[in-house]
Each structure stands twice: as C-alpha cells, then as structure tokens.
Amino acid sequence: MKNNKIKHRTINIVTVLVLFVSLMQCKKSQSTSIKEEVSDSKKTLYQLQSEFIDQRFGMFICYNIMSYGAYWGEANYPITSFNPQKLDCNQWADAAISAGMKYGLLTTKHHEGFCLWDSKYTEYDVASTAYKKDIVKQYVDAFRERNLGIGLYYSIWDSTHNVVKDSIDDTKLQFIKGQLTELLTNYGKIDYFVIDGWFWRMGHNEVPYHEIRDLIRELQPECLITDHTHLQAPYHMEIPYFEGPLGAYPPEDNTMATTLGHCSLKGNGWFWNEETPNGMKPNDGVDVVVEKLKTCEIRYCNFMLNCMPNRDGLLDTIYINMLSEIGKKWQADTTRKALPNDKVQVAVSVPIKSVEASSGIADYLIDSRQVEGGNFNVWESDSKYPQNIVMDLGEVQKDLDVLVIVQNHRSIPPPQIALAEGNVTKCKLYASVDNINYEEVAFQTWKPDANYRAMGFKKSVARYLKLEILEANGASAIINELEVGKTSY
Template structure:
C-alpha cells in the first residue's frame, strides 16, 4: 500500500511540474488598496487609448448577428505598434474591445466558436495586447459587451445557461491574462438590465477574480450606480461638469469610421470640426475635472494603426503635458461595494416600475416621477433581512438628444430615511438636505439590519421628484 501511495505522490508531482502556474496569471486574492486609493491611482493616469477593434472593423453593422468572420485575418497585426503609439502621446493605459455587441471574441473562448480561433488568423489578440502594453509599462483595461446578438444574450431571454455563458467568458478574461486594472462592460444596464443578469453576482465574480480591478458599465447614468468609474459617452455629447469631483472616464472619437470602428474612411478622415486642438482642449478640461480621457484609436484590417493616428498621437505627445499641480482626488462619496438586490418597490405616486432595472426602450428612459405634492414615499423590499449602510439616489438624466447629461430638475433637496424589519415599525435613521443641483445623492448611516427601506421625499427641484435608479447596499470607508 505504501508503494502505491509513493507512486501516486510522484505522479502528482510530475503533473504539477509539467503544468506550472504562470506568474502572469497570479493575482491578489484580496483587495490590496482602499477604493479611494484605487480611484486615485486610476485618475492619476489621465490619458488612455480606447482600442476599438472587432468584427465591425471588417464591415459588420452595429449589433449585427452572425456576421461572417472568414475575412478576419490581420496578418500584419502588431500590438507593439499600438503600445508604442500610445506611449508617444503620453497615454498611460489601454482599453481593448475584447467582444463587442456582435459577439465576436478576440480570444479563444471555450464557450463559442465565434471567435478569433475560428478565423484564418487564429492567434489570441487579447494576450498580444496585454503583453505589448505591459512591456511599455502601460495599464491594461478590457472591454466586454454583455449584450451579444450572435448568442442571443438579450433582454427577456436570459436563462441559467446564458448567465453561465456570460460568467464563463468574464472568468476567462479575468483569469488568463494576469492583473487587469480596468474592466468595462456594455450593453448591460441599457439593453438587458441589472436584474435579469444580476449585478451583484457579476460584481462578486469580478471581485473574486480581480479584487483590485475597477469596474465600469456603460449605463449612461452620471453616477456610480452599479459601478466604480462612471463613463461619459463623448459622441453623445456627455461631459463632466465644472467642479466635478467624481472619478470617471470619457471616451472620444476624432477620426471617421464605422461607428467606433475602422472603415475605409478612417485613413483620411478626421471628424468635421475635430483635430488636435479639440483633443487637447477636452483632455485638459477632463484632467481638471478628475475624468480620464480615452481617445478612440481604431486599428485597420491589417491590425495596424493608420498613419493618421501615428502622426496625431506623436503631435499630442509633443504638445501636452500632465498638470502635476492638480490637487489629489477629493475624498469620494460612500461607494456601495456590496449591492443588495431589490425584490419590489412601492410608491405613493408615479409608476414604481420605472425605478426598477433600466426601464428603457431604445433611447427613451422611463424615470420615476412623483405627483406635485410632498411628502412622497418610496418603500423598498429586499426580500429578507440584510445588513446595510448606504442608499444611492440617481438623478433625472437625458440620453438623447445630445448632450447626454444629468439634470437638475426633479433632483432631491431634502429627504428622510427609515428602516424596518417587519414593515410595521419604521425607525428614522437619516434626515438629509442637499443643494439644488444635478449631482447624485447618497445617504450613509450606521450599519443596520433591515428588510424594508422607506425614503420619504420632502422636497425636490421643481414641483415633482424624479429618480432614475435607487441602489442600496453596504459600503466600506474609503
């Protein structure tokens, strides 16, 4: 028996030696920095390259399902060229579209054959990108669209298998490429909603795999609702307002293309009225407002940046210098780090359903709007007793027509907050007053155990209260 045990031990040792753990895939198992420090480090980067490269670069229309991938064969692809160009401009990080809405993956995903491994090119582009950018000491971000037209990951169609598909692909991206600094999701809040694909499950997964990775979802809401770094959509005219203290990022397009992606117009065409002065002005203004500026740079069908980008980025690098006298990032408002799902909502007026899970059709957003009398109450049922200490209130906002922005009208100026374990005995835990502006509101309170949360709105800007979303959960001190 001892001989069998010895033989088994030797075999196990040989297997481990044959498959050593790669150092690049070693990541922290616990968050090593506070959220305040992670955000400060991110904002210190200031300038990044948004690399929009995917099947739309080869002619697919926005959201087109099952576009043929046989033409995807970028034999000259050189991620080192991208990284060198980013470095020449003074950029500090990159963000690559690993999968856009059309569902094509730039890595070999075991969950689909609609990926780079099934094309004539075959090689893993995500790995080439992260290796090239790390070699230049640049931060690494990955973009991943949860909405996926080819695999029918869409609103009102999510099954347990489709949720496993999403989680599986996120796990691949956050396991196989070492430490990821910034993970951006899209086509989730505005297309599917954070309940059908549960936000708390996705965030818990990301936190488990990459504890120090900052998260963005393209919600179009100018508040840290279900994310850590809010995003401003440049082509929609979204822009951080004067005095903004919210750590955030903005994506900007300067060169013509197929939306955000390369087309035959790209090599010769800046967008009308755009150019280096526009870029420098936006970059400088974003920097002052604690918003990282990400310039879209679209590789062509050979996998290279056209000369128009190489020249533009060198020109920016020889002109722009970061403002080293900018004060450090102000202390951020309490961040909900563990979001608690809301089971149901009741309101004294208005349509309570509009407070729940991205009520949106196309570009029309449906916000909750009270009648003209105050006070108004909103009661949340969490479904069970939970420990909590923070409520986030997202203000009225406009997506289209541009400019996309948070709106002052309807935003709360005074409210009380109550909690209850049984919906009968409510205890007042906060009474807040806010300035009349478009800034999102948070209510922080001592750690409490409750199932029901009642928000009593005493006043708002204008005759009615308007709220886009509510989030409740637990935060840690930044």
C-alpha cells in the first residue's frame, strides 16, 4: 500500500511537471507567435512596401472623442456622451469591400488622448464609458475576418495626459511605450501603424525615434510605419504621407511607396458632426474620388478615403451609397508596373548624437520639427562652398550604407510641397572612426529639383560621417534634417 501511494504521488508530480512545461511552452508560443509568423518569411523592406502599394485603396476610419464634439486637441473633453450602442464594425468592413478597399486604418487614440481600447495606463478610455467594449478588437476582428489588412493610428501628442513638447520624461515615455505595446500585442498581426503628433509637434528626439521604432519592430517585425511628418520623403518612416486636405499630392514622377488621405464629407475636422450625413464638400463626390484614386494608383500612392462613423457607431447612408458607387466605377489597374526599386532607403536608422556645420544652425539638422506658423526650422548655409557637416553617431557603428538628406519643404500655406530651393545638387561623403582620418565613401550629384535625396555608399564602419556640399540649387544650401542608417535589417 505504501509503495502504491509513493508510485501514485510520483505519477502526480510527473503529471504536474508535464502540465507546467506544456503551459509554459504554450505561453511562450502565444507571446512569440507574431514574431514567428513573420520571421520565417524574412521579407525585405521593398517587399513589404510593394505588398502595401498593391492594396491601393483603404478606409481611414476617423472615429474618436472628436466625433462627439471635442475640438481639435481639446484636453479632458467629457466622455459621458460616448455610448455607441449600435456600433457595428462589420458594417464598416462590408462597406469597405463594396468599394474595393483592401485595408482599414482606425484612430485608436487621437490628439485628445481618448483610447478606443481598455488601456491600463489611463481611465480616459472606452472602458470608463457606458459603452465599455473594446472597439479596437471589434474593428480588427471584423476586418480580419474579411481578409482586409489591419492598420492602427496612434497620436503621441496627447493633450489630456500632457504628453507635449518640452515635457517628456521617463514616466511619459513609458506611458507611450506601454500603450504602443498594448496595441501591438493584443490584436494579432498589425500591417500598418500610423503615428501622428510626433515629428511635426515635438520632433523625433524628445520622444526618441529609434526607441519607438525598435519597439514596434520587436513586437511587429513586418509592420510598416507612417509618421505624419508633413515631409514628402521617407524620413524616419517607411511610407510617406500626403495630407490631401492640405493640398499635398504625389508628383507625376513619384516612385516612393506613399499614401494619401482624402476627406469628401464635411465634419468636425476629420471626424463626424451634424453636417456629415448630408455634407459633401464642394466639388467632391464619387467621380472626384475615382479620378484621385486612379491618379494615386499610377503614382504608387495608396489612397485612403476618410469614412467617419456617427455617434451610434455606424457609417451614415451617404457613405454606404458612396462606397458602393465607387466600387462600381473603379477597378485596380493590374497592368501597372511593379513598384520601382531604384532608390536607397533606410531600413535601420542610427541616431545622430550631435552635429557640427561650417555655417548655419547645426542643431536643426537633427531636430527640425514644425514651428509656430506651420513651417520648419531648417538648416541654411551661407553662400560659400564647400559646406561641411560632421555627424557624430556617439559610437562606432557597423554596416552603415545610406544617408538621407531631407529636402526643403513648405507646410503652410497649403499646398504642402517639397521645394527645389536650396536642395543639394553635388556632394561627397566621408567616413571616420576617430574624426581625424576620413575616407571618401560616396560622390553624388542630383538634378536641381525637389525629389527625395538619399546617398547610398559602400558598407562602412564609422562613428563620424562628413558631408561635403559642393553645390546647391540657389544662393545657399537648405536641409530639413539628416538621417543615417543601413539599407537592410
């Protein structure tokens, strides 16, 4: 009898151990499933961009507390009115399919700080309303069930939680990272992540681009990023964004993978208000959308049509009819050539710790951002050449092979455009490990135009890069910002 008890106890212990190991493996499998799902494919940045551009048409779902009357960037707007009892994300998804759309983009949190999911970092969220249910999950489930791509929008600038310029400390940075982690781990694979209120509001230094990008890539290795920089170049992102209502539009010769947001109906900015159900903007409509969609398609620019759910959580009839009509009039042009792969682009960005220049305000080269009035702090040289810019990366880096020179831009007044004035037309690049001995690694010339400028150079080990500007278009050289990195992961 005693031996049987010992034997029985041994079996129980073994069983518990087996169950424990199985649970741990299951937990590990769940936590890494997204990484494993994409790590096997080893897609390049170009492949991911090509797949995104092949989607062509998406639904920008602007729905948040501004839909209930908050003004743009208003802090602590009461959320008592948020109770969309008829909310139906399946209706949104079916409407998207009727138009020929291939993905969605939901405003999970706008500048006012209200979250459409239950965030453990705040009570200013949907869980604190009478509605309570997770809208991000409902959206993801509905769109994924119909094989539509999943995009999430998140504003770093947050007026309610005082995440604003010149106030970012470790606590606020952890707040941002914590919310990003929630969005990028709780809803399966995310294809496209859009950040707003970042570069243009506070720059990419105070909320460090590299830390945010590394976090997103760790959690979602194949998630493409857009930041609403208002710069028409892939600077610190993979998909530049054209702000349609501000007149931004891809040029005829565009070969970058880009996207454009368009809003056809009146509302509270991009969000619903009482005018929306019958509030088509002047000179807009189905035919206008179809023509813009065709033009964007030719120019390798995804077209995202803003669709604003109402306070019941439904798309108004005007949208349902409009999307159905678009679907009848537009079909993807399958004869369009593949996305060109003729420009180098940063896949892994390396921080520039400090910079010196032979003239102008050097700090603007690594911390431009928009300023009062809507335009940018840009570096502008004097009229003498050559101009020398020395970038210190803080430590020796391996496999460096690309430098992005963000061209001169105008944001205000509309239209937002890239400018030819001041753009570098001839330059050399040198690399060094000690800031004494430099090796020339690239020589580059460009036409005097407004096109995206990037210098590819032989893979180098360096801490310092020196850009020698020999010629520019105009009386002086003008650069919005610089980015250094690697063309492959």
